[in-house]
Amino acid sequence: MIRPTTPDDTTALIAIADAIGFQPNELEELSEMLADYFSDDSDSDHFWITDDDNGPVGVAYCEPERMTNRTWNLLLIAIRPDRQGQGRGARLLHYVEQTLTARGERMLLVETSGLPGFERTRAFYAKCGYEEEARIRDFYAAGDDKVVFRKVLNAD
Numbered sequence: 143m144i145r146p147t148t149p150d151d152t153t154a155l156i157a158i159a160d161a162i163g164f165q166p167n168e169l170e171e172l173s174e175m176l177a178d179y180f181s182d183d184s185d186s187d188h189f190w191i192t193d194d195d196n197g198p199v200g201v202a203y204c205e206p207e208r209m210t211n212r213t214w215n216l217l218l219i220a221i222r223p224d225r226q227g228q229g230r231g232a233r234l235l236h237y238v239e240q241t242l243t244a245r246g247e248r249m250l251l252v253e254t255s256g257l258p259g260f261e262r263t264r265a266f267y268a269k270c271g272y273e274e275e276a277r278i279r280d281f282y283a284a285g286d287d288k289v290v291f292r293k294v295l296n297a298d
Contacts, residue, residue, distance in 0.1 A: 144237045147190035147201065149180045154198040155190075158222050172218075175203070189241070193234050199225045202234050204242070204250075212248035212296070219252075235270055243295045250295055251275075256287030267291045 147155070152173070159172050179190060193200030203218040216238060221230045242250060252272060254263045268274070272291035281288035 143194045144234060145192055145194055147176075147179075147192045149176075151192050151198045151201075152176050152180075155192070155201045158198065158201060158220050159218075161223050162220050191234065191237060191241075193221065193230055195225070200230050200234050202238050204238055206247075207251070212246065214242055214247055214250050216250060216252045231266060232270055239293070239295060246296060248294070248296050248298070250293050252291045254289050254291075255282060256289045257285075260289075264289060264291075 155176065156169055156173055160169055164172065176190070179188070188203070188205035191202045191204075192198045200221040201218065202216065202220075204214055204216050207213040207215050216235070219231060219235060219238075221234070239250060252267055254260050254267070256264075256277060264274075268291075270293075272293045274289060275292040276290040278288040278290070280286065
């Protein structure tokens with residue numbers, strides 16, 4: 143079941159991020175992002191979605207790109223390692239796309255690393271209909287490029 147994320151999901155979502163290899167500083171940032179989202183100061187434009195199978199097994203986070211016309215960025219999509227390879231990531235991404243399309247949003251961007259260890263991730267986005275749009279050399283660290291993919295949702 144794919145549903146909006148609730149505050150009760152926080153611990154499980156951080157555990158998913160930890161299981162897929164987030165570093166301690168990234169886990170701390172994720173915890174702060176979730177806390178901000180559920181606070182009264184939350185920006186209603188961005189959203190978190192959870193894949194729930196008797197408890198959270200996946201998560202996606204999406205927010206609008208500032209100073210653009212209906213362009214969004216998928217900043218996080220993750221599936222618990224023991225549930226990967228079952229089509230869950232594709233279904234979760236498709237749900238995000240449907241949500242944005244229904245809102246009349248124009249484009250969705252996704253970013254990932256250019257390192258060899260992320261080849262599977264880049265292949266996933268290509269399989270889901272995303273095109274590689276840009277590569278920023280040495281973005282994350284020396285030798286670690288940022289690869290940007292894009293998909294047009296509403297062409298107007």
